[in-house]
Amino acid sequence: MNAITPLMIDLGLRSSAILIVVFALLAVFRRASAGARSAAWRVGFLLLSLLPLTYYFEPPWCLTVAEMAPPPSRERSIFNAPEELDPANSIYGGRSMMESLEETSPGITWIVIWMAGAGVLLMRRFISRRQLRKLARQTMHLTPKSRQGRLCKQLATSLGISRRVRLRHGPTLAVPVTWGIRRPVIALPTASSDWDEVRLEAALLHELGHIRNRDAFSRLLATAVQAFYWPNPLVWIAARAWRTAQEQACDDHVLLKGTPADTYAHQLVEAARSLAVARQRLGTALAMARPSTLEQRITAILNPRVNHQPVSRSTWFKISTAGVLCLILLTMVQIRGLAAPAEDSSKGNPTEIQDLAERTVLPELKLRMASLEEAVAAIRLKIVEASPEKRPLKITVTHLSVRDRQAKMSVDFIQIPLHEALNYITQLAGVKFRYVDNEVLIEGNEPASD
Numbered sequence: 383m384n385a386i387t388p389l390m391i392d393l394g395l396r397s398s399a400i401l402i403v404v405f406a407l408l409a410v411f412r413r414a415s416a417g418a419r420s421a422a423w424r425v426g427f428l429l430l431s432l433l434p435l436t437y438y439f440e441p442p443w444c445l446t447v448a449e450m451a452p453p454p455s456r457e458r459s460i461f462n463a464p465e466e467l468d469p470a471n472s473i474y475g476g477r478s479m480m481e482s483l484e485e486t487s488p489g490i491t492w493i494v495i496w497m498a499g500a501g502v503l504l505m506r507r508f509i510s511r512r513q514l515r516k517l518a519r520q521t522m523h524l525t526p527k528s529r530q531g532r533l534c535k536q537l538a539t540s541l542g543i544s545r546r547v548r549l550r551h552g553p554t555l556a557v558p559v560t561w562g563i564r565r566p567v568i569a570l571p572t573a574s575s576d577w578d579e580v581r582l583e584a585a586l587l588h589e590l591g592h593i594r595n596r597d598a599f600s601r602l603l604a605t606a607v608q609a610f611y612w613p614n615p616l617v618w619i620a621a622r623a624w625r626t627a628q629e630q631a632c633d634d635h636v637l638l639k640g641t642p643a644d645t646y647a648h649q650l651v652e653a654a655r656s657l658a659v660a661r662q663r664l665g666t667a668l669a670m671a672r673p674s675t676l677e678q679r680i681t682a683i684l685n686p687r688v689n690h691q692p693v694s695r696s697t698w699f700k701i702s703t704a705g706v707l708c709l710i711l712l713t714m715v716q717i718r719g720l721a722a723p724a725e726d727s728s729k730g731n732p733t734e735i736q737d738l739a740e741r742t743v744l745p746e747l748k749l750r751m752a753s754l755e756e757a758v759a760a761i762r763l764k765i766v767e768a769s770p771e772k773r774p775l776k777i778t779v780t781h782l783s784v785r786d787r788q789a790k791m792s793v794d795f796i797q798i799p800l801h802e803a804l805n806y807i808t809q810l811a812g813v814k815f816r817y818v819d820n821e822v823l824i825e826g827n828e829p830a831s832d
Contacts, residue, residue: 390492393433394614396712400429401616403708416630416682417595417693418701423624424600425705429712430607430617436713496613503609507666514561514665521552521569530570533579534586541587541594541635551575556660557653559667560589563598569667584636584646585670591632592668600628601666626675630682634690637683647683650676732817739801739817747795747803754789754811755779758824761803782826786813 404426408419524531531549538547548567555571568589574582592598604621611617636646653671657664671679682688744764749757758777791810795803808815808824815824 393611396433397430397611397614398616399712400426400433400708401614401620404620407704413689415689415691415693416627416634417691418697420595420600420624420627420631421693421698421701423620423627424603425701426620427600427603427607427624429705429709430611431603432709433712434610436709439713499612500609503605503612507605507609510665512665513663514667517552517555517559517663517665517667518550518561518567518569520554521550524549524551524570528575530574530582530586533582534568534590537583537586537639538590538593540639541590543590543594545593547590547593554662556656556662558585558589558670559664560592561598561665561667563596563602566593566598568593580641580645581649583639584641584649587636587639587641588632588670589668591635592628594635595628595631597628597632597668598666600624601668626678629672629675629679631692633679633683634692637690638692643683647680650679650683732819735817735820735822736801739804739822740799742800744795744798744800744803747793747798749791749793749807751790751792753787754782754791754807754813754824755787757791757793757807757811761800761807765800776821777824778821779824780826781828782813783828786811786826786828 404422408414408422411418414422526532526535526549528549530551534547534549545566548565550567550569551572551574552569553572555569558568558570558574560566560568568586570585574585577585604624608617608621633646633650637643650671653669654673654676657669657671658673742765744761745767747760747764749760752760758779762777789811791807793806793810795806798806804815804822804824813824813826815822817823
């Protein structure tokens with residue numbers, strides 16, 4: 383387990399907990415209206431968007447996940463420093479790029495995969511936005527004095543919409559659509575001028591319902607949350623359920639104004655058929671009917687037992703309060719990683735250390751009538767020059783007798799392996815050396831004291 387894994391586990395579990403709570407509440411309150419379901423999903427997705435901010439707070443309770451110690455490297459550095467890659471190998475040391483990334487930067491593979499998935503989803507949103515701009519350029523302005531304009535203003539007032547809604551029409555439009563977060567727009571097919579009063583009113587009521595419920599912002603929020611939590615399948619299921627609830631809430635506005643259910647259902651079927659035949663790309667626009675949600679909408683419209691009432695302020699307050707309490711609870715409990723204990727550098731494999739010493743070449747070693755301790759000090763300095771970290775190899779000299787200390791030696795070596803240099807100076811001094819753990823131990827001839 384690396385440093386990124388506990389964060390991913392925590393985000394996955396807590397985001398799933400939020401969605402499971404929403405699913406459970408909607409399952410308990412099955413008779414809730416589409417407006418109430420849409421409000422619950424909006425609060426749920428807002429909680430998901432705020433979830434990363436909870437890491438700025440220290441939680442009272444923290445579930446700790448112990449991290450596994452990293453696997454030992456192929457070679458242990460006697461300099462206690464990272465080893466350089468063999469120049470004879472490739473820039474990844476003979477391994478694949480992904481293996482090198484996993485070893486040098488734990489968790490970076492998951493970050494790259496997550497960023498790639500999020501980038502694809504955001505790119506789809508960008509492409510859809512461009513398609514919408516192209517669609518908008520194909521439409522023309524409708525004056526407020528037109529038949530559609532007068533009816534739209536009247537219906538907007540009845541729904542409590544105070545913002546100005548701009549009307550447009552286009553000959554290429556297959557179905558009524560709406561878009562815009564700050565400046566909402568409703569675009570109608572040019573043929574809408576010939577529609578009867580019931581059909582035109584139903585189309586305008588549905589699109590005005592999207593504006594009243596601020597569904598354009600909700601779709602943007604859902605896209606952002608999906609891009610961030612895309613590995614979590616529950617997010618995708620919830621986003622689809624939210625879109626369906628949004629459409630059904632707009633259908634409720636139409637039915638509550640007195641439009642016959644069978645007439646409106648027939649109008650939706652015709653709109654979905656026209657869109658399928660035209661194969662029109664609407665981008666991020668909210669269309670009156672799409673084939674993906676049509677079956678559930680028709681079933682709800684024709685079912686007399688379905689609750690079509692809009693969400694009340696008291697319901698909004700209850701849902702928002704539950705969301706705030708849920709966010710506070712999730713802030714209080716987090717999963718964090720416990721760093722694995724650092725590997726004891728004093729414990730090593732003598733065979734590996736000897737192998738490294740044999741391959742470590744000192745640039746030169748020149749001594750004139752030097753004692754054993756002076757020779758060891760000179761070797762340490764040469765190792766410092768060769769080490770990238772400028773840290774000496776741990777060489778311990780112990781149990782030297784007076785005779786061992788008085789021994790003098792003179793050497794003149796160029797490009798000598800460290801193992802041979804140690805072997806040579808210890809033979810000249812009449813002592814022995816061996817590799818113990820992660821150090822070189824030079825032992826004299828004086829007996830160890832009890």
